[in-house]
Amino acid sequence: MRLVRSAVIVLVVACLAQAQAQAPRKRVLAIGAVKGFQHDATSYGLATIWKLGQDSGLYDTYIRTDTQLLTKKKLDANAKNLDYFDAVVFYTTGELDMDASQKADLTSFVRDGKGFVGVHSAIDTFYQWPEYGEMVGGYFDLHPWNQFQAPIVVEDPQNPIVKHFPPAFSVMDEIYQVKDFSRDRVRVLMSLDPEKVDLKNKNVRRTDKDFPVAWIRNYGKGRVFYSTLGHREDSWARPDVQKMWLEAMKWALGMTEADATPRPKAK
Numbered sequence: 301m302r303l304v305r306s307a308v309i310v311l312v313v314a315c316l317a318q319a320q321a322q323a324p325r326k327r328v329l330a331i332g333a334v335k336g337f338q339h340d341a342t343s344y345g346l347a348t349i350w351k352l353g354q355d356s357g358l359y360d361t362y363i364r365t366d367t368q369l370l371t372k373k374k375l376d377a378n379a380k381n382l383d384y385f386d387a388v389v390f391y392t393t394g395e396l397d398m399d400a401s402q403k404a405d406l407t408s409f410v411r412d413g414k415g416f417v418g419v420h421s422a423i424d425t426f427y428q429w430p431e432y433g434e435m436v437g438g439y440f441d442l443h444p445w446n447q448f449q450a451p452i453v454v455e456d457p458q459n460p461i462v463k464h465f466p467p468a469f470s471v472m473d474e475i476y477q478v479k480d481f482s483r484d485r486v487r488v489l490m491s492l493d494p495e496k497v498d499l500k501n502k503n504v505r506r507t508d509k510d511f512p513v514a515w516i517r518n519y520g521k522g523r524v525f526y527s528t529l530g531h532r533e534d535s536w537a538r539p540d541v542q543k544m545w546l547e548a549m550k551w552a553l554g555m556t557e558a559d560a561t562p563r564p565k566a567k
Contacts, residue, residue: 325353325357325358325359326360326553327384327386328349328353328359328360328385328386328387328549328553329364329369329382329388329389330349330362330388330389331365331367331388331396332346332363333367333396334392334393335392335393335394335395335396336394337393337394337424338393339393339421339531340533341533341535344533345391345419345420345533345536346361346389346391347363348536348542349361349389349545349549352545353549356546358550358555359553362385367397367402369381369382369385370388370405372409373401373405382409382414385414386415386554387414387415387416387549387553388406388410388414388415388417389416389418389419389549390417390425391419391420391421391422391530392424392425393421393425394424394425395425395428395429396426403431403432407432407435409522410519410522410524411522415523415553415554416522416523417525417526417548417549417552418436418526418527419530420529420530421440421531422436423436423478423526424439424476427439435524436524437485437486437515437517437526438481438482439479439480439481440476440477441477442476442503443476443503444477444501444504445475445497447472447473447474448472448474450470450473450475450492450513451470451493452465452468452470452471452491452492453491453493454466454467454490455488455489455490458559459516459558460550460551461516461525461548461558462514462547464540464543464544464547465544468493469540471541472532472535473530473531473532474528476528477505477506477511478506478528479505483565484562485562486512486516486517486560486562487516487559487561487563488512488565489513489516490527491510491513494509508565512528513527513529514526514527514529516548516558516560517562518560523552523554525552
């Protein structure tokens with residue numbers, strides 16, 4: 301009887317492993333379109349997103365520098381549209397070439413249950429489209445300290461996206477100040493340590509000393525992740541930062557679970 305039970309257990313485990321191995325990869329559309337400031341790290345960053353998907357075997361990434369596929373309309377010449385993808389990544393700037401129907405399609409894509417990942421200048425995008433800013437969580441409002449050794453604190457150490465970081469660490473990068481931002485609609489995962497930055501800098505506009513570095517939110521049935529990290533190639537090259545992006549992709553794709561309940565800043 302014990303041998304039979306053992307054989308059954310082995311068979312079940314083998315079947316589960318085979319099913320997992322045969323699970324289809326998710327599909328990610330990564331957009332590097334620019335209508336403004338040019339980031340040298342865009343190619344490096346999106347290539348890193350692509351490689352993380354390939355190395356993990358979890359998803360395939362289609363990288364584009366245009367917005368043609370950001371639609372639910374049927375396209376010619378075997379082109380894919382949003383219906384083909386499970387998540388969209390933006391490393392973008394400015395007012396991109398998207399008409400009203402494309403914008404509606406993108407927001408409904410996320411709201412209806414898909415994922416959106418915003419990289420660095422994704423919040424320096426679509427100032428004239430308020431619903432985009434609401435979906436992502438805010439807009440760029442200068443980077444008071446430019447590129448510096450940013451002192452970061454992890455606010456949500458149990459979150460799978462950032463739990464591998466120590467409670468506090470630093471990274472050489474360019475941290476954005478965010479406007480039209482509220483913790484009432486996002487859950488901040490990491491932020492700058494206000495005790496270790498120059499708050500007298502003339503470009504500091506936030507009187508609440510709140511400088512989020514990464515956050516998540518539920519948008520309808522969909523999932524949104526954003527991080528200001530990614531201005532520099534050496535930031536992308538860090539294994540701990542790469543793990544953050546991989547875990548963010550997994551969460552946005554619905555492969556992992558995390559509490560996205562908004563909460564106030566800890567005092």
